[in-house]
Amino acid sequence: MSQIRVFVVDDSVVFRRLLLTAVNGIHGVRTVGVAGNGREALEVIPRVKPDLITLDLNMPVMDGLETLRVLHERYPRFGVVMVSAYTTEGAQATVRALEMGALDVIAKPDGKDEGENANFLRDQFASFLTKFVGAERSCDVDLNAHEDRKVPVLSAGFFGVEIGRRMKPEAIAVGLSTGGPAALAHLLPLLPAHLPLPVFIVQHMPRLFTKTLAESLQSKCRIRVVEASEGETVEAGTAYLAPGGKQMKVSREEKGVVVVRITDDPEENHCKPSVDYLFRSVSQVYEDKSVGVIMTGMGEDGVLGLRLMKRRGARTIAQDRQTSTVWSMPRTAYEAGVVDIMLPLQDIGPELLRCIGC
Structure with a gap:
């Protein structure tokens, strides 16, 4: 352009x-x-x-x-x-x-x-x-292009093959940017009220708007959706959305209790909140008992954090080109070799449920 x-x-x-x-x-x-x-x-x-x-x-x-x-x-x-x-x-x-x-x-x-x-x-x-x-938007994509490209779009149930060799997840971490609110409005309502683990979400968005997004998502979901607060104890069945203009991470405290930490640490990848910042902490706290999901968005935020999660044995998922509003964050993660499986938006929720045994 x-x-x-x-x-x-x-x-x-x-x-x-x-x-x-x-x-x-x-x-x-x-x-x-x-x-x-x-x-x-x-x-x-x-x-x-x-x-x-x-x-x-x-x-x-x-x-x-x-x-x-x-x-x-x-x-x-x-x-x-x-x-x-x-x-x-x-x-x-x-x-x-x-x-x-x-x-x-x-x-x-x-x-x-x-x-x-x-x-x-x-x-x-x-x-x-x-x-x-330079961002590749879904409306710009030629679905017949790159036919020879070996994209790892694997069939649903991929993680089920590995379930015996990998630890059962105790947390899901999701990173999104452009097109994220619409994607979350599709994904989160698929999760059941009895979800046995927490979900941590970074959506690139300014302050104030994240609280409203959490409220909007809560009205559509069976799980609890909140804008995360400093120091709150992490609970299963709750999705924690990083507040705009702040960084969010998780920390394991005394007696193994996991809490949310909201900080004013600097931007990463020009982003605050940053997906990398969250994913890095998830890799440290949950190690191989987590799933990292990188979805629609511009830029490269989340790639380094997803790499750390994958190194520690976490499962990693990316949204595919056809269903991403902008296929930049998922594409960069795929090209970096840190994605286990790439799925269309409508298959990510069901795959997560299979992965955690719901």
Whole structure:
């Protein structure tokens, strides 16, 4: 992609100006149009053919969620990034948009200085674009390409063959980024209420939004889903979602009790929370009695941690190309040789249940 073409949709003239300043300040990126509401955007977008669309949530005439729905029906090749305020209402709508297929969320600045606000937006957008450039999205995939590639897409029940030679898992660790909320909304409801182990999840997402995502997932699931808290004792049948803007790890304390640790340690792979950070601790605490799952997402976060888990005897799973919104994190893990089995999204849950004997 030589130059990334961006279309801005926002009903605020002031905020459109901020976004234009931010986007046009990034090398190799240019805006190709603006619109004040969804209906206006849908009239223009087919003509200018952007690579990315920034979409506000609260707009007159046609709001962001309805616009996103129509965009995905008519123009699935256009990537959409939601722009949302750090509010409870904004977080709820944003999580819904991510579950519907938006690629990512950029937080609206709340400062009073226009220059600082533009820089804040530019830094967020530049971070997203760093991962977006070169990422293989599912809508870009030619399913007939690479037919000669020996991808280890193994039949369901693969782990069942090894069950006698490997320890029964005591924990599942999952890492996701772009497309993750929708994938989690499919995966977690498949897990039974009596799940005999905990699930630890890192989903790349800003602060506030992770709490809302946990609440949204809880409403769909039989297991308990929470945004993880510092020091809480790990329990079976609970999924712990790393809070945005923090790092999450597990630690074995006195008498063998495992607790969650939430830290302010630095970013890893430009991510906070980081999948590598979580997976590394899971490899230390659970060793060969764990399963690592790397799913849809941009970038390379999780590969090093998955390598450590595999070295200690853990089972490792990656989501396949066809069902990933962006096949970058799973692909990198596969190419690094740290994936035991690659499965479509709909088969990951059943395989986990077979693996743990549910």
